[in-house]
Amino acid sequence: MKLIPCILAAANVPAQEMGFASDGWLPVLADLAAGSAFIGIAVLLVFFLCRHPDVPFRPLFALVSLLIGIGGAEHVLDASTTWWPVPALALVLRIATAIAAWGTVLVILIVLPRALALPGYRDVVHRLEAEIADRRQRENILRNHSAELERRNVALDEFTYIASHDLQEPLRKIVSFSELLEQDLNRNDRGQAVKDLHFISDAAGRMRKLVRDLLMLSRAGRNDVGAERFALRESVDAALESIALTVQEHGANVLIDALPAVVGDRTLLTQLYQNLLSNAVKFVPADRQPCIHVTAERNADGWVFGIRDNGIGIDPAYHDQIFKAFKRLHGASEYSGNGIGLAICERAVTRHGGRIWVESFNGGSHFKFTLANVEEEVCTPTHQCALSSCS
């Protein structure tokens, strides 16, 4: 409480009693404090400039430091005139202050446009955010590319395996039985020669189908998957039309659920149905009438499509590997097929962002698959193609 009167009293002590030329020591102390602080600021600014290489407008900062430093020196000089009055030095300092101040004004005028153009904090943050988003997107693209490369490598491995094994096999038969044919013809063994020819044409037929299916598999794996909007029922109908003869030969009944419209590759999806349907017809024992159900169910996660048959079923042990190329579970003589059909199906479904699997039950299999882009239901109600019903 008594601090202020005390300071005032001290300020009024005659300077002579204190040994000072002026009329109080408080202004001197204030000058000294302000001067040393200014010099301190100037030194710290210069230190900062020297240590931080990224400060923009360095000359301006240097000038401001100089100005503050000179200002500080002026204050110190003011305080010191109490003991050693040096009017010439004081004048020099004042002129230096004026020069430095005007220099600073000029430099500010020069750098102002550039300073105004500097991005604000928010700009920088936005720009950084945009850049991070852009990089993330690029990373995703890269990741997708590398997954695609991986997939293609696997496909290439499969292709090499076929070239080295599956294609060699019929070729070996053709070579062997041609040689035997020659021997048999030389011996005039007509019966055996006809048998040899049968083996040759059988092997050539298998090779032809293998090459055709390989081409299909390669097409199914290519990048350009169509994105056409169409009723899935059209694919089923086209597939049924292409295997009409087989369906007729086996006297198969086909039941088709109402199907929605999809966005995808018409050719691939038709191929998918064609393979699944012809498998369904083929893998029914000769003594049983094939009953095929083209299913479509809508569950909580979306649409599940499928082909259900009353055939021989598939051992659960093989449920995963049947979709790998060239895993044939049945003998060539018993059921025709080279094992590429389901690999094509797997690829067609994967290319449409879906997955394919099989469920086997007593007396048949149910191949099921999903597709990524399925639209609202548009198609016909449950429709029976054949005359009699499936029991």
Place this chain on the structure above:
Amino acid sequence: MHADAPMRAVILLVDDDAGDQELTRRAFAEAPVDLRIVSDGAEAIDYLRRQGNHAVDAPRPDIILLDLNMPRLDGREVLRRIRADAQLKDLVVIVLTTSDQDVDARACYALHCNSFITKPVRVETFTAAMHEIGAYWFELATLPPV
């Protein structure tokens, strides 16, 4: 032929390919061999255990010619089951396959096949290979006593 061996050696061919069955049949046509043929791995196991359609007339084979890629039960699994069966584990099993892949050969030897042979392309070589197999196992080598 070994003194203790039966008059006609029994060879069991396990192969699903009708062409290969015919080629083998013709290769052994003039040899004193009783060639039995089954079309897949499951049938081979039935034959060896004398069950199913092979309950009667299934003489124990002296050697088995085993294809690898077959429906139902493939050659590797047949080999595994033979080696795990106390009654069958001594059987001579020769893997006869279209495969020329190292990985297949390694897997078959790991499963203790007696030999791994890639089916020759030329019919003459194929026939010669079959005769060499016969000559080696029935004349030079001593088969495991029954």
